[in-house]
Amino acid sequence: MTLQERLSQITRDPTLSPKQKSNFLALEADSSLPYVAVSEPVKQAMESGIIGDMFEGHAPFKPRYVLPDYAKYLQQGSEYLELSPAQNLDEALIALTIIYHHVPSVTNIPVFLGQLDEILLPFCQGLDTESLYRKLKLFWIMLDRTLPDAFMHVNIGPTDNIVCRTILRIDAELKQIAPNLTFMYDPQVTPDELLQVATTNICECSKPHIANYPMHANAYDQRGFGIVSCYNSLPLAGGANTLVRLNLKEVALKAKDINDFFDNILPQYCQLTYELINARCSFLHKESNFFNSFLVTEGLIEESRFAPMFGIFGMAEAVNILQGNPELTESHAEKPSPHYGHHQAANELGHKISKALDTIVKSTPVDYGYNGRALLHSQGGISLDKDVTPGVRIPYGTEPNPIAHIKALAEHHQYYTSGISDILTIDETVKSNPQAMFQLCKGALNLGFREFTANVASNDLVRVTGYMVKLSDIARFKEVGSRTNTTGLGAEAAVNTKILERQPRVVAHEMAPSYAK
Amino acid sequence: MKWRQATRSNANLNKVAIVNQIIPFSCVDGPGSRLVIFLQGCNFNCKNCHNPHTIDLCDSCGDCVPTCPKKALTLIADDNNNRVIWDESLCSQCDICLSVCPKQSTPKTQQYSVREILDLIRSQVHFINGVTVSGGEASLQLPFIIALFRAMQSSPDLSHLSCMIDSNGSLSLNGWQQVLPFIQGAMIDLKAWQQDTHHYITGRGNHRIFSTLKMLAELGKLYEVRLLHIPRVSDFDSEVDAVAHYLTQLPSNVRVKLNAFQHHGVTGEALMWPSCTEAQMRQLANDLTQRGVNNLILPDIYL
Ligand code: SF4
Ligand code: SF4
Numbered sequence: 001m002t003l004q005e006r007l008s009q010i011t012r013d014p015t016l017s018p019k020q021k022s023n024f025l026a027l028e029a030d031s032s033l034p035y036v037a038v039s040e041p042v043k044q045a046m047e048s049g050i051i052g053d054m055f056e057g058h059a060p061f062k063p064r065y066v067l068p069d070y071a072k073y074l075q076q077g078s079e080y081l082e083l084s085p086a087q088n089l090d091e092a093l094i095a096l097t098i099i100y101h102h103v104p105s106v107t108n109i110p111v112f113l114g115q116l117d118e119i120l121l122p123f124c125q126g127l128d129t130e131s132l133y134r135k136l137k138l139f140w141i142m143l144d145r146t147l148p149d150a151f152m153h154v155n156i157g158p159t160d161n162i163v164c165r166t167i168l169r170i171d172a173e174l175k176q177i178a179p180n181l182t183f184m185y186d187p188q189v190t191p192d193e194l195l196q197v198a199t200t201n202i203c204e205c206s207k208p209h210i211a212n213y214p215m216h217a218n219a220y221d222q223r224g225f226g227i228v229s230c231y232n233s234l235p236l237a238g239g240a241n242t243l244v245r246l247n248l249k250e251v252a253l254k255a256k257d258i259n260d261f262f263d264n265i266l267p268q269y270c271q272l273t274y275e276l277i278n279a280r281c282s283f284l285h286k287e288s289n290f291f292n293s294f295l296v297t298e299g300l301i302e303e304s305r306f307a308p309m310f311g312i313f314g315m316a317e318a319v320n321i322l323q324g325n326p327e328l329t330e331s332h333a334e335k336p337s338p339h340y341g342h343h344q345a346a347n348e349l350g351h352k353i354s355k356a357l358d359t360i361v362k363s364t365p366v367d368y369g370y371n372g373r374a375l376l377h378s379q380g381g382i383s384l385d386k387d388v389t390p391g392v393r394i395p396y397g398t399e400p401n402p403i404a405h406i407k408a409l410a411e412h413h414q415y416y417t418s419g420i421s422d423i424l425t426i427d428e429t430v431k432s433n434p435q436a437m438f439q440l441c442k443g444a445l446n447l448g449f450r451e452f453t454a455n456v457a458s459n460d461l462v463r464v465t466g467y468m469v470k471l472s473d474i475a476r477f478k479e480v481g482s483r484t485n486t487t488g489l490g491a492e493a494a495v496n497t498k499i500l501e502r503q504p505r506v507v508a509h510e511m512a513p514s515y516a517k
Numbered sequence: 518m519k520w521r522q523a524t525r526s527n528a529n530l531n532k533v534a535i536v537n538q539i540i541p542f543s544c545v546d547g548p549g550s551r552l553v554i555f556l557q558g559c560n561f562n563c564k565n566c567h568n569p570h571t572i573d574l575c576d577s578c579g580d581c582v583p584t585c586p587k588k589a590l591t592l593i594a595d596d597n598n599n600r601v602i603w604d605e606s607l608c609s610q611c612d613i614c615l616s617v618c619p620k621q622s623t624p625k626t627q628q629y630s631v632r633e634i635l636d637l638i639r640s641q642v643h644f645i646n647g648v649t650v651s652g653g654e655a656s657l658q659l660p661f662i663i664a665l666f667r668a669m670q671s672s673p674d675l676s677h678l679s680c681m682i683d684s685n686g687s688l689s690l691n692g693w694q695q696v697l698p699f700i701q702g703a704m705i706d707l708k709a710w711q712q713d714t715h716h717y718i719t720g721r722g723n724h725r726i727f728s729t730l731k732m733l734a735e736l737g738k739l740y741e742v743r744l745l746h747i748p749r750v751s752d753f754d755s756e757v758d759a760v761a762h763y764l765t766q767l768p769s770n771v772r773v774k775l776n777a778f779q780h781h782g783v784t785g786e787a788l789m790w791p792s793c794t795e796a797q798m799r800q801l802a803n804d805l806t807q808r809g810v811n812n813l814i815l816p817d818i819y820l
Contacts, residue, residue: 403644405539429544429817435646436550440542443644 003032020223022107030057035220036279045272050250053280053381054106054243054311060280061288062104064309067226068300069237070114073099074123080226080294088131089123093139099146103295105229108147112228112239113179117156117163119294124163132162142299144176151229154179158186158213160194168197172204179210182227183228183444188214192438199441200434202454206244209421210452212413212445219417223305230380231421231451235370240418245311245379248272248318248353258349262356270310270360274374274459277308281368309371309418310361314394316340341394341408348390351411359417375418393422402426404439411467431456529664530632534553535655537571537626539640545741546680547704549646552638557566557626557659561685562720563708565747565790567749567782570615570623571653577601581614581624590614590624603627621784631664638675647679647701656688666699679739685719686726693732702740703733704774710756718751727782730767739771741814746779746801747792774814775802795819 001009010016010024035058036044046053056064074092077085081099084091096114119285124132143152156164160256171181183198184190190213198208211232216225216233218278234240255261269450284290284301295301319325319340340346361376369375381390389395392412399405402424407424408459424444437454444452521755522800527609543553559572566572577599579592590606593600601624615651638648648669666680679701686705688696707726711717715723733739742764745755764773768818777793802813 401541403641406644407641426552427544432551432814432817433544435548436542439550439646440644443641446643 003028007138014230027055027057028058033058036060036283038276038279042279045269046276048250050247050254050269051276052245053247053276056106056242056280056369057120059288060242060284062106062108062290062427063239063306063311064243064413065111065228065232065234065240066103066105066301067112067228067234067236067239068099068103068294068295069223070099070100070300071119072237073089073298073300074119076298078294078298082296086123087128089120089135090443092120093135093261097139097142104257106243107149107151108305109147109152111151111153113143113152113154114224115155115161115224115226115236116167117161120163121161129162130167133166133170136163136358137174140167140170140174140179144178148178150177152179152181153182155184155211155224155227156208157184157194157198157211158190160191165194165197168201169488171207172201175205180229182211182231182451183208184211184227185441186213186482187445188464195441196434196438199438203431203437203456204435206455207242210441210445212448212450212452214297215413215448215450216437225420229450231453232309232377232419233450234309234375234418235305235307237301238307238370239301240309240375241306241368242277243309243311243377243379244273244277244280245313246270247314248312249314249321252314252318252321252358255322257325261322262352266353266356267360270357273310274364274366277310278367278375281308281366285368299472303368305370306368307418308366308368309377310357310374311377312357312387313379313381313391314388315350315353315378315412316389316395317387318353319346322349322485325357339398341398342400347408347411351354352413354392354415370496376416378412378416378419378420380421388408391420391422393418399425403443406444406447406449410444413448413450414458420450421453422449424452425457426454427457470492497517524666530628530668532661532664533628533630533755534634534658534661535574535626536629537568539629539637541767542644543636543649545704546649546651547647547682548679550644551649551681552641552645554579554629554634554650555640555647556640556652556655556658556714558621558652558657559580559652559685560657560687560721561654562788563779564718564785565708565745565750565783566787569621569726569782569784570618573620573622575618575624575626576600576620578587578619584613584617586611586613589634590727619730631661631668634665635668635672635675638669638678642675642678645678647681647703649681649683651683653696654685655682656684656692656696659688663696666696667724668769677799684729686729687721688729689725690728690732693729695799697736697738700738704741705730705733705739706743706745708745710752711762712800713750714750717746734767737768739767741774742767743770743774743776745776745778748791748797751778751792754804755820757801757804758808761805761810764805765808769812772812772814773805773810773817777816777819778820793819 007025007028010021010028013021016024074095077083081102083098086095100110100113105111156167185195198210201207211227212254219233220235225232225233226236232240246269251265252261254498255265291303296303323346324336337343338346340350357376361374365372366374378391387421391411394405394408400408405424413420427435441452526664536554537557542639543551546553555571557571559576562572578601579601582590582592582601587607587609589604593602593603603625608625609726655662662682669678669680675769680699681702681704682696682700683704686707705726707723708718709723712722715721730739730742745751747751747782775798778790779792798815803817805813
């Protein structure tokens with residue numbers, strides 16, 4: 001198909017909103033440009049799916065993730081946006097609403113909405129609980145309806161404060177997909193009772209994630225960090241300039257044996273990954289003129305606080321391939337099996353791979369990085385991935401019981417500075433026993449989990465590979481389908497089934513990064 | 518004297534139980550997150566049993582051994598002392614062995630010493646609030662339970678964990694007196710209100726259970742009483758006035774858990790009984806609430 005035909009097909013697509021069409025048109029235009037200059041081996045590795053840029057585009061003119069210093073913005077106002085410093089909560093909320101529309105990201109929707117309790121608290125003096133609740137609730141609804149992306153992330157905690165508690169209350173009440181929410185937990189600061197509120201929320205709506213605050217904070221400087229998108233931990237007032245990911249499954253397939261993997265193949269493909277990282281960053285930092293933005297000139301972000309994310313996925317398959325394990329099936333889940341996630345030796349080989357990656361990433365300089373380095377990331381997958389498991393996760397459907405699950409993976413967490421997510425699926429009996437969720441969470445953080453994410457099997461909100469979908473949405477579509485199946489005929493049925501394909505209003509744009517048809 | 522104490526505690530740590538299954542993380546067997554040990558063997562013969570193969574002990578007749586498609590079972594015969602050994606790593610959980618067993622038992626049990634269970638608990642101590650012993654009927658292996666809980670409570674790293682028993686309530690008062698100092702609470706099943714009905718369902722009367730409930734309630738060790746609602750078979754609905762009166766006399770913190778009869782795992786004539794729907798469950802709950810029973814816990818799931 002020619003480019004023009006593709007563009008024309010997008011403009012006519014019956015399932016996309018005009019805004020979604022504009023986005024896909026822009027992506028197509030970007031990918032019609034020549035790719036940033038890379039060597040032949042990098043090209044080949046990209047073509048065979050061993051390394052990839054996550055569809056960030058051929059000419060990266062904006063960073064992947066941007067984490068503005070919103071506190072500074074509220075305090076100083078903005079010359080560019082013609083806003084004076086916020087004086088009260090209403091002004092602060094409006095100022096945030098405005099700037100969110102000027103914060104770019106790979107999806108064009110901001111992935112980081114701020115450490116909201118910390119930045120809003122100064123504006124809540126003298127406000128009664130009910131007014132605060134009403135204002136924040138409207139703000140929450142606004143976010144879900146105008147910036148509908150499940151990757152858009154709010155941070156709260158670790159301190160106990162009224163904004164944090166009100167947000168937890170509202171989030172459990174509204175059960176929206178957006179925004180995503182991370183609660184920072186610091187055993188020195190956070191009262192157990194507050195963590196209990198947060199973990200009870202997980203039983204209600206599979207949110208928030210619980211972040212191991214001291215572990216994240218130690219990885220960054222005084223200026224701090226934020227959790228954005230799908231559990232990426234990044235420097236505040238900076239972000240990620242790019243995310244390049246390495247498919248460990250494919251790397252393992254290239255290796256003759258375990259030694260060959262560690263000694264030759266893995267370092268070789270890491271080298272190619274770095275080449276791609278540097279090529280992409282070079283365009284962004286040197287040619288795109290992104291860093292002329294008001295975000296930089298007004299001091300809300302600094303170029304030196306952007307780091308490339310070195311992403312990996314397919315750990316489970318890599319380990320099973322290197323060990324020569326038979327194909328994994330669901331029946332392996334409940335019994336001793338030699339597979340990753342279930343067997344000590346397999347798990348330990350996984351840990352060894354993570355450690356090797358950590359050594360490479362901590363010792364390899366990059367042209368544009370945080371302290372001159374990239375940050376290692378366990379990447380949560382995209383919808384195009386087939387037969388390969390996100391990050392270092394245990395393949396879906398074969399996870400052992402939650403405690404064995406946590407114990408199998410905890411060792412990995414220390415290495416993935418810019419984020420790692422393991423989704424624990426807990427059966428719905430936990431709903432009437434939130435104490436159990438609380439204890440599981442504490443156990444996981446205690447064992448070195450960076451981020452605790454749980455999915456309650458029966459909840460309407462369900463995590464797919466890190467983002468949320470609403471089961472009732474799916475059910476509603478199914479219902480429409482079954483009605484048309486019995487009553488609809490011919491053309492009518494064809495027209496109606498299109499409804500089934502319509503993109504949900506709130507989606508996770510990162511998961512479907514290109515126009516698929 | 519010291520020497521004698523040491524050997525006694527060693528003997529306790531070496532006590533062994535026949536275990537059907539251990540679940541490392543359960544949300545439904547007492548407060549918080551719990552490790553649950555299901556012991557093999559029961560003295561009731563409930564028609565509605567969901568795990569009938571936990572009732573009888575294997576007598577090592579060997580019938581199941583040749584039927585195992587994975588060769589996970591072996592018969593070890595040493596002079597009229599046969600033993601069936603199950604190799605978990607070979608087993609595919611196809612349950613053919615269960616279906617051929619003439620005793621409706623299982624070869625898939627394992628022996629655990631108190632010491633081994635303690636190691637298991639230690640390996641996940643940060644994740645749990647306590648340990649529950651269930652069954653089968655847990656109290657049939659009382660000496661093991663006492664040894665285990667005593668050892669936990671005298672270990673500084675485990676003494677914060679709560680110890681609970683899940684039981685059919687048939688244990689004698691004397692038996693309860695021995696174990697009570699070591700448990701924080703018990704969960705007791707009450708299968709029917711009337712003697713006859715209880716006999717019909719379980720093969721036993723319910724006097725002992727009422728004595729158990731009374732004693733545990735008086736001593737503040739009754740965590741939960743569980744009523745199994747089998748529409749048209751159990752009698753909690755037809756006797757709702759008496760049942761409600763009884764329940765309101767219990768201490769107010771005792772949880773009353775209503776369980777809905779389901780067919781999952783059930784064999785024999787109970788498969789002819791209707792399973793309990795969510796509506797029927799709500800009806801019973803309503804009837805009880807109207808009569809002043811407040812602390813009801815309803816099922817999370819109806820299959
Ligand atoms: S369930 Fe029984 S018959 Fe089936 S493999 Fe296991 S031991 Fe053998
Ligand atoms: S499980 Fe049943 S069939 Fe198998 S040896 Fe024991 S009693 Fe016999």
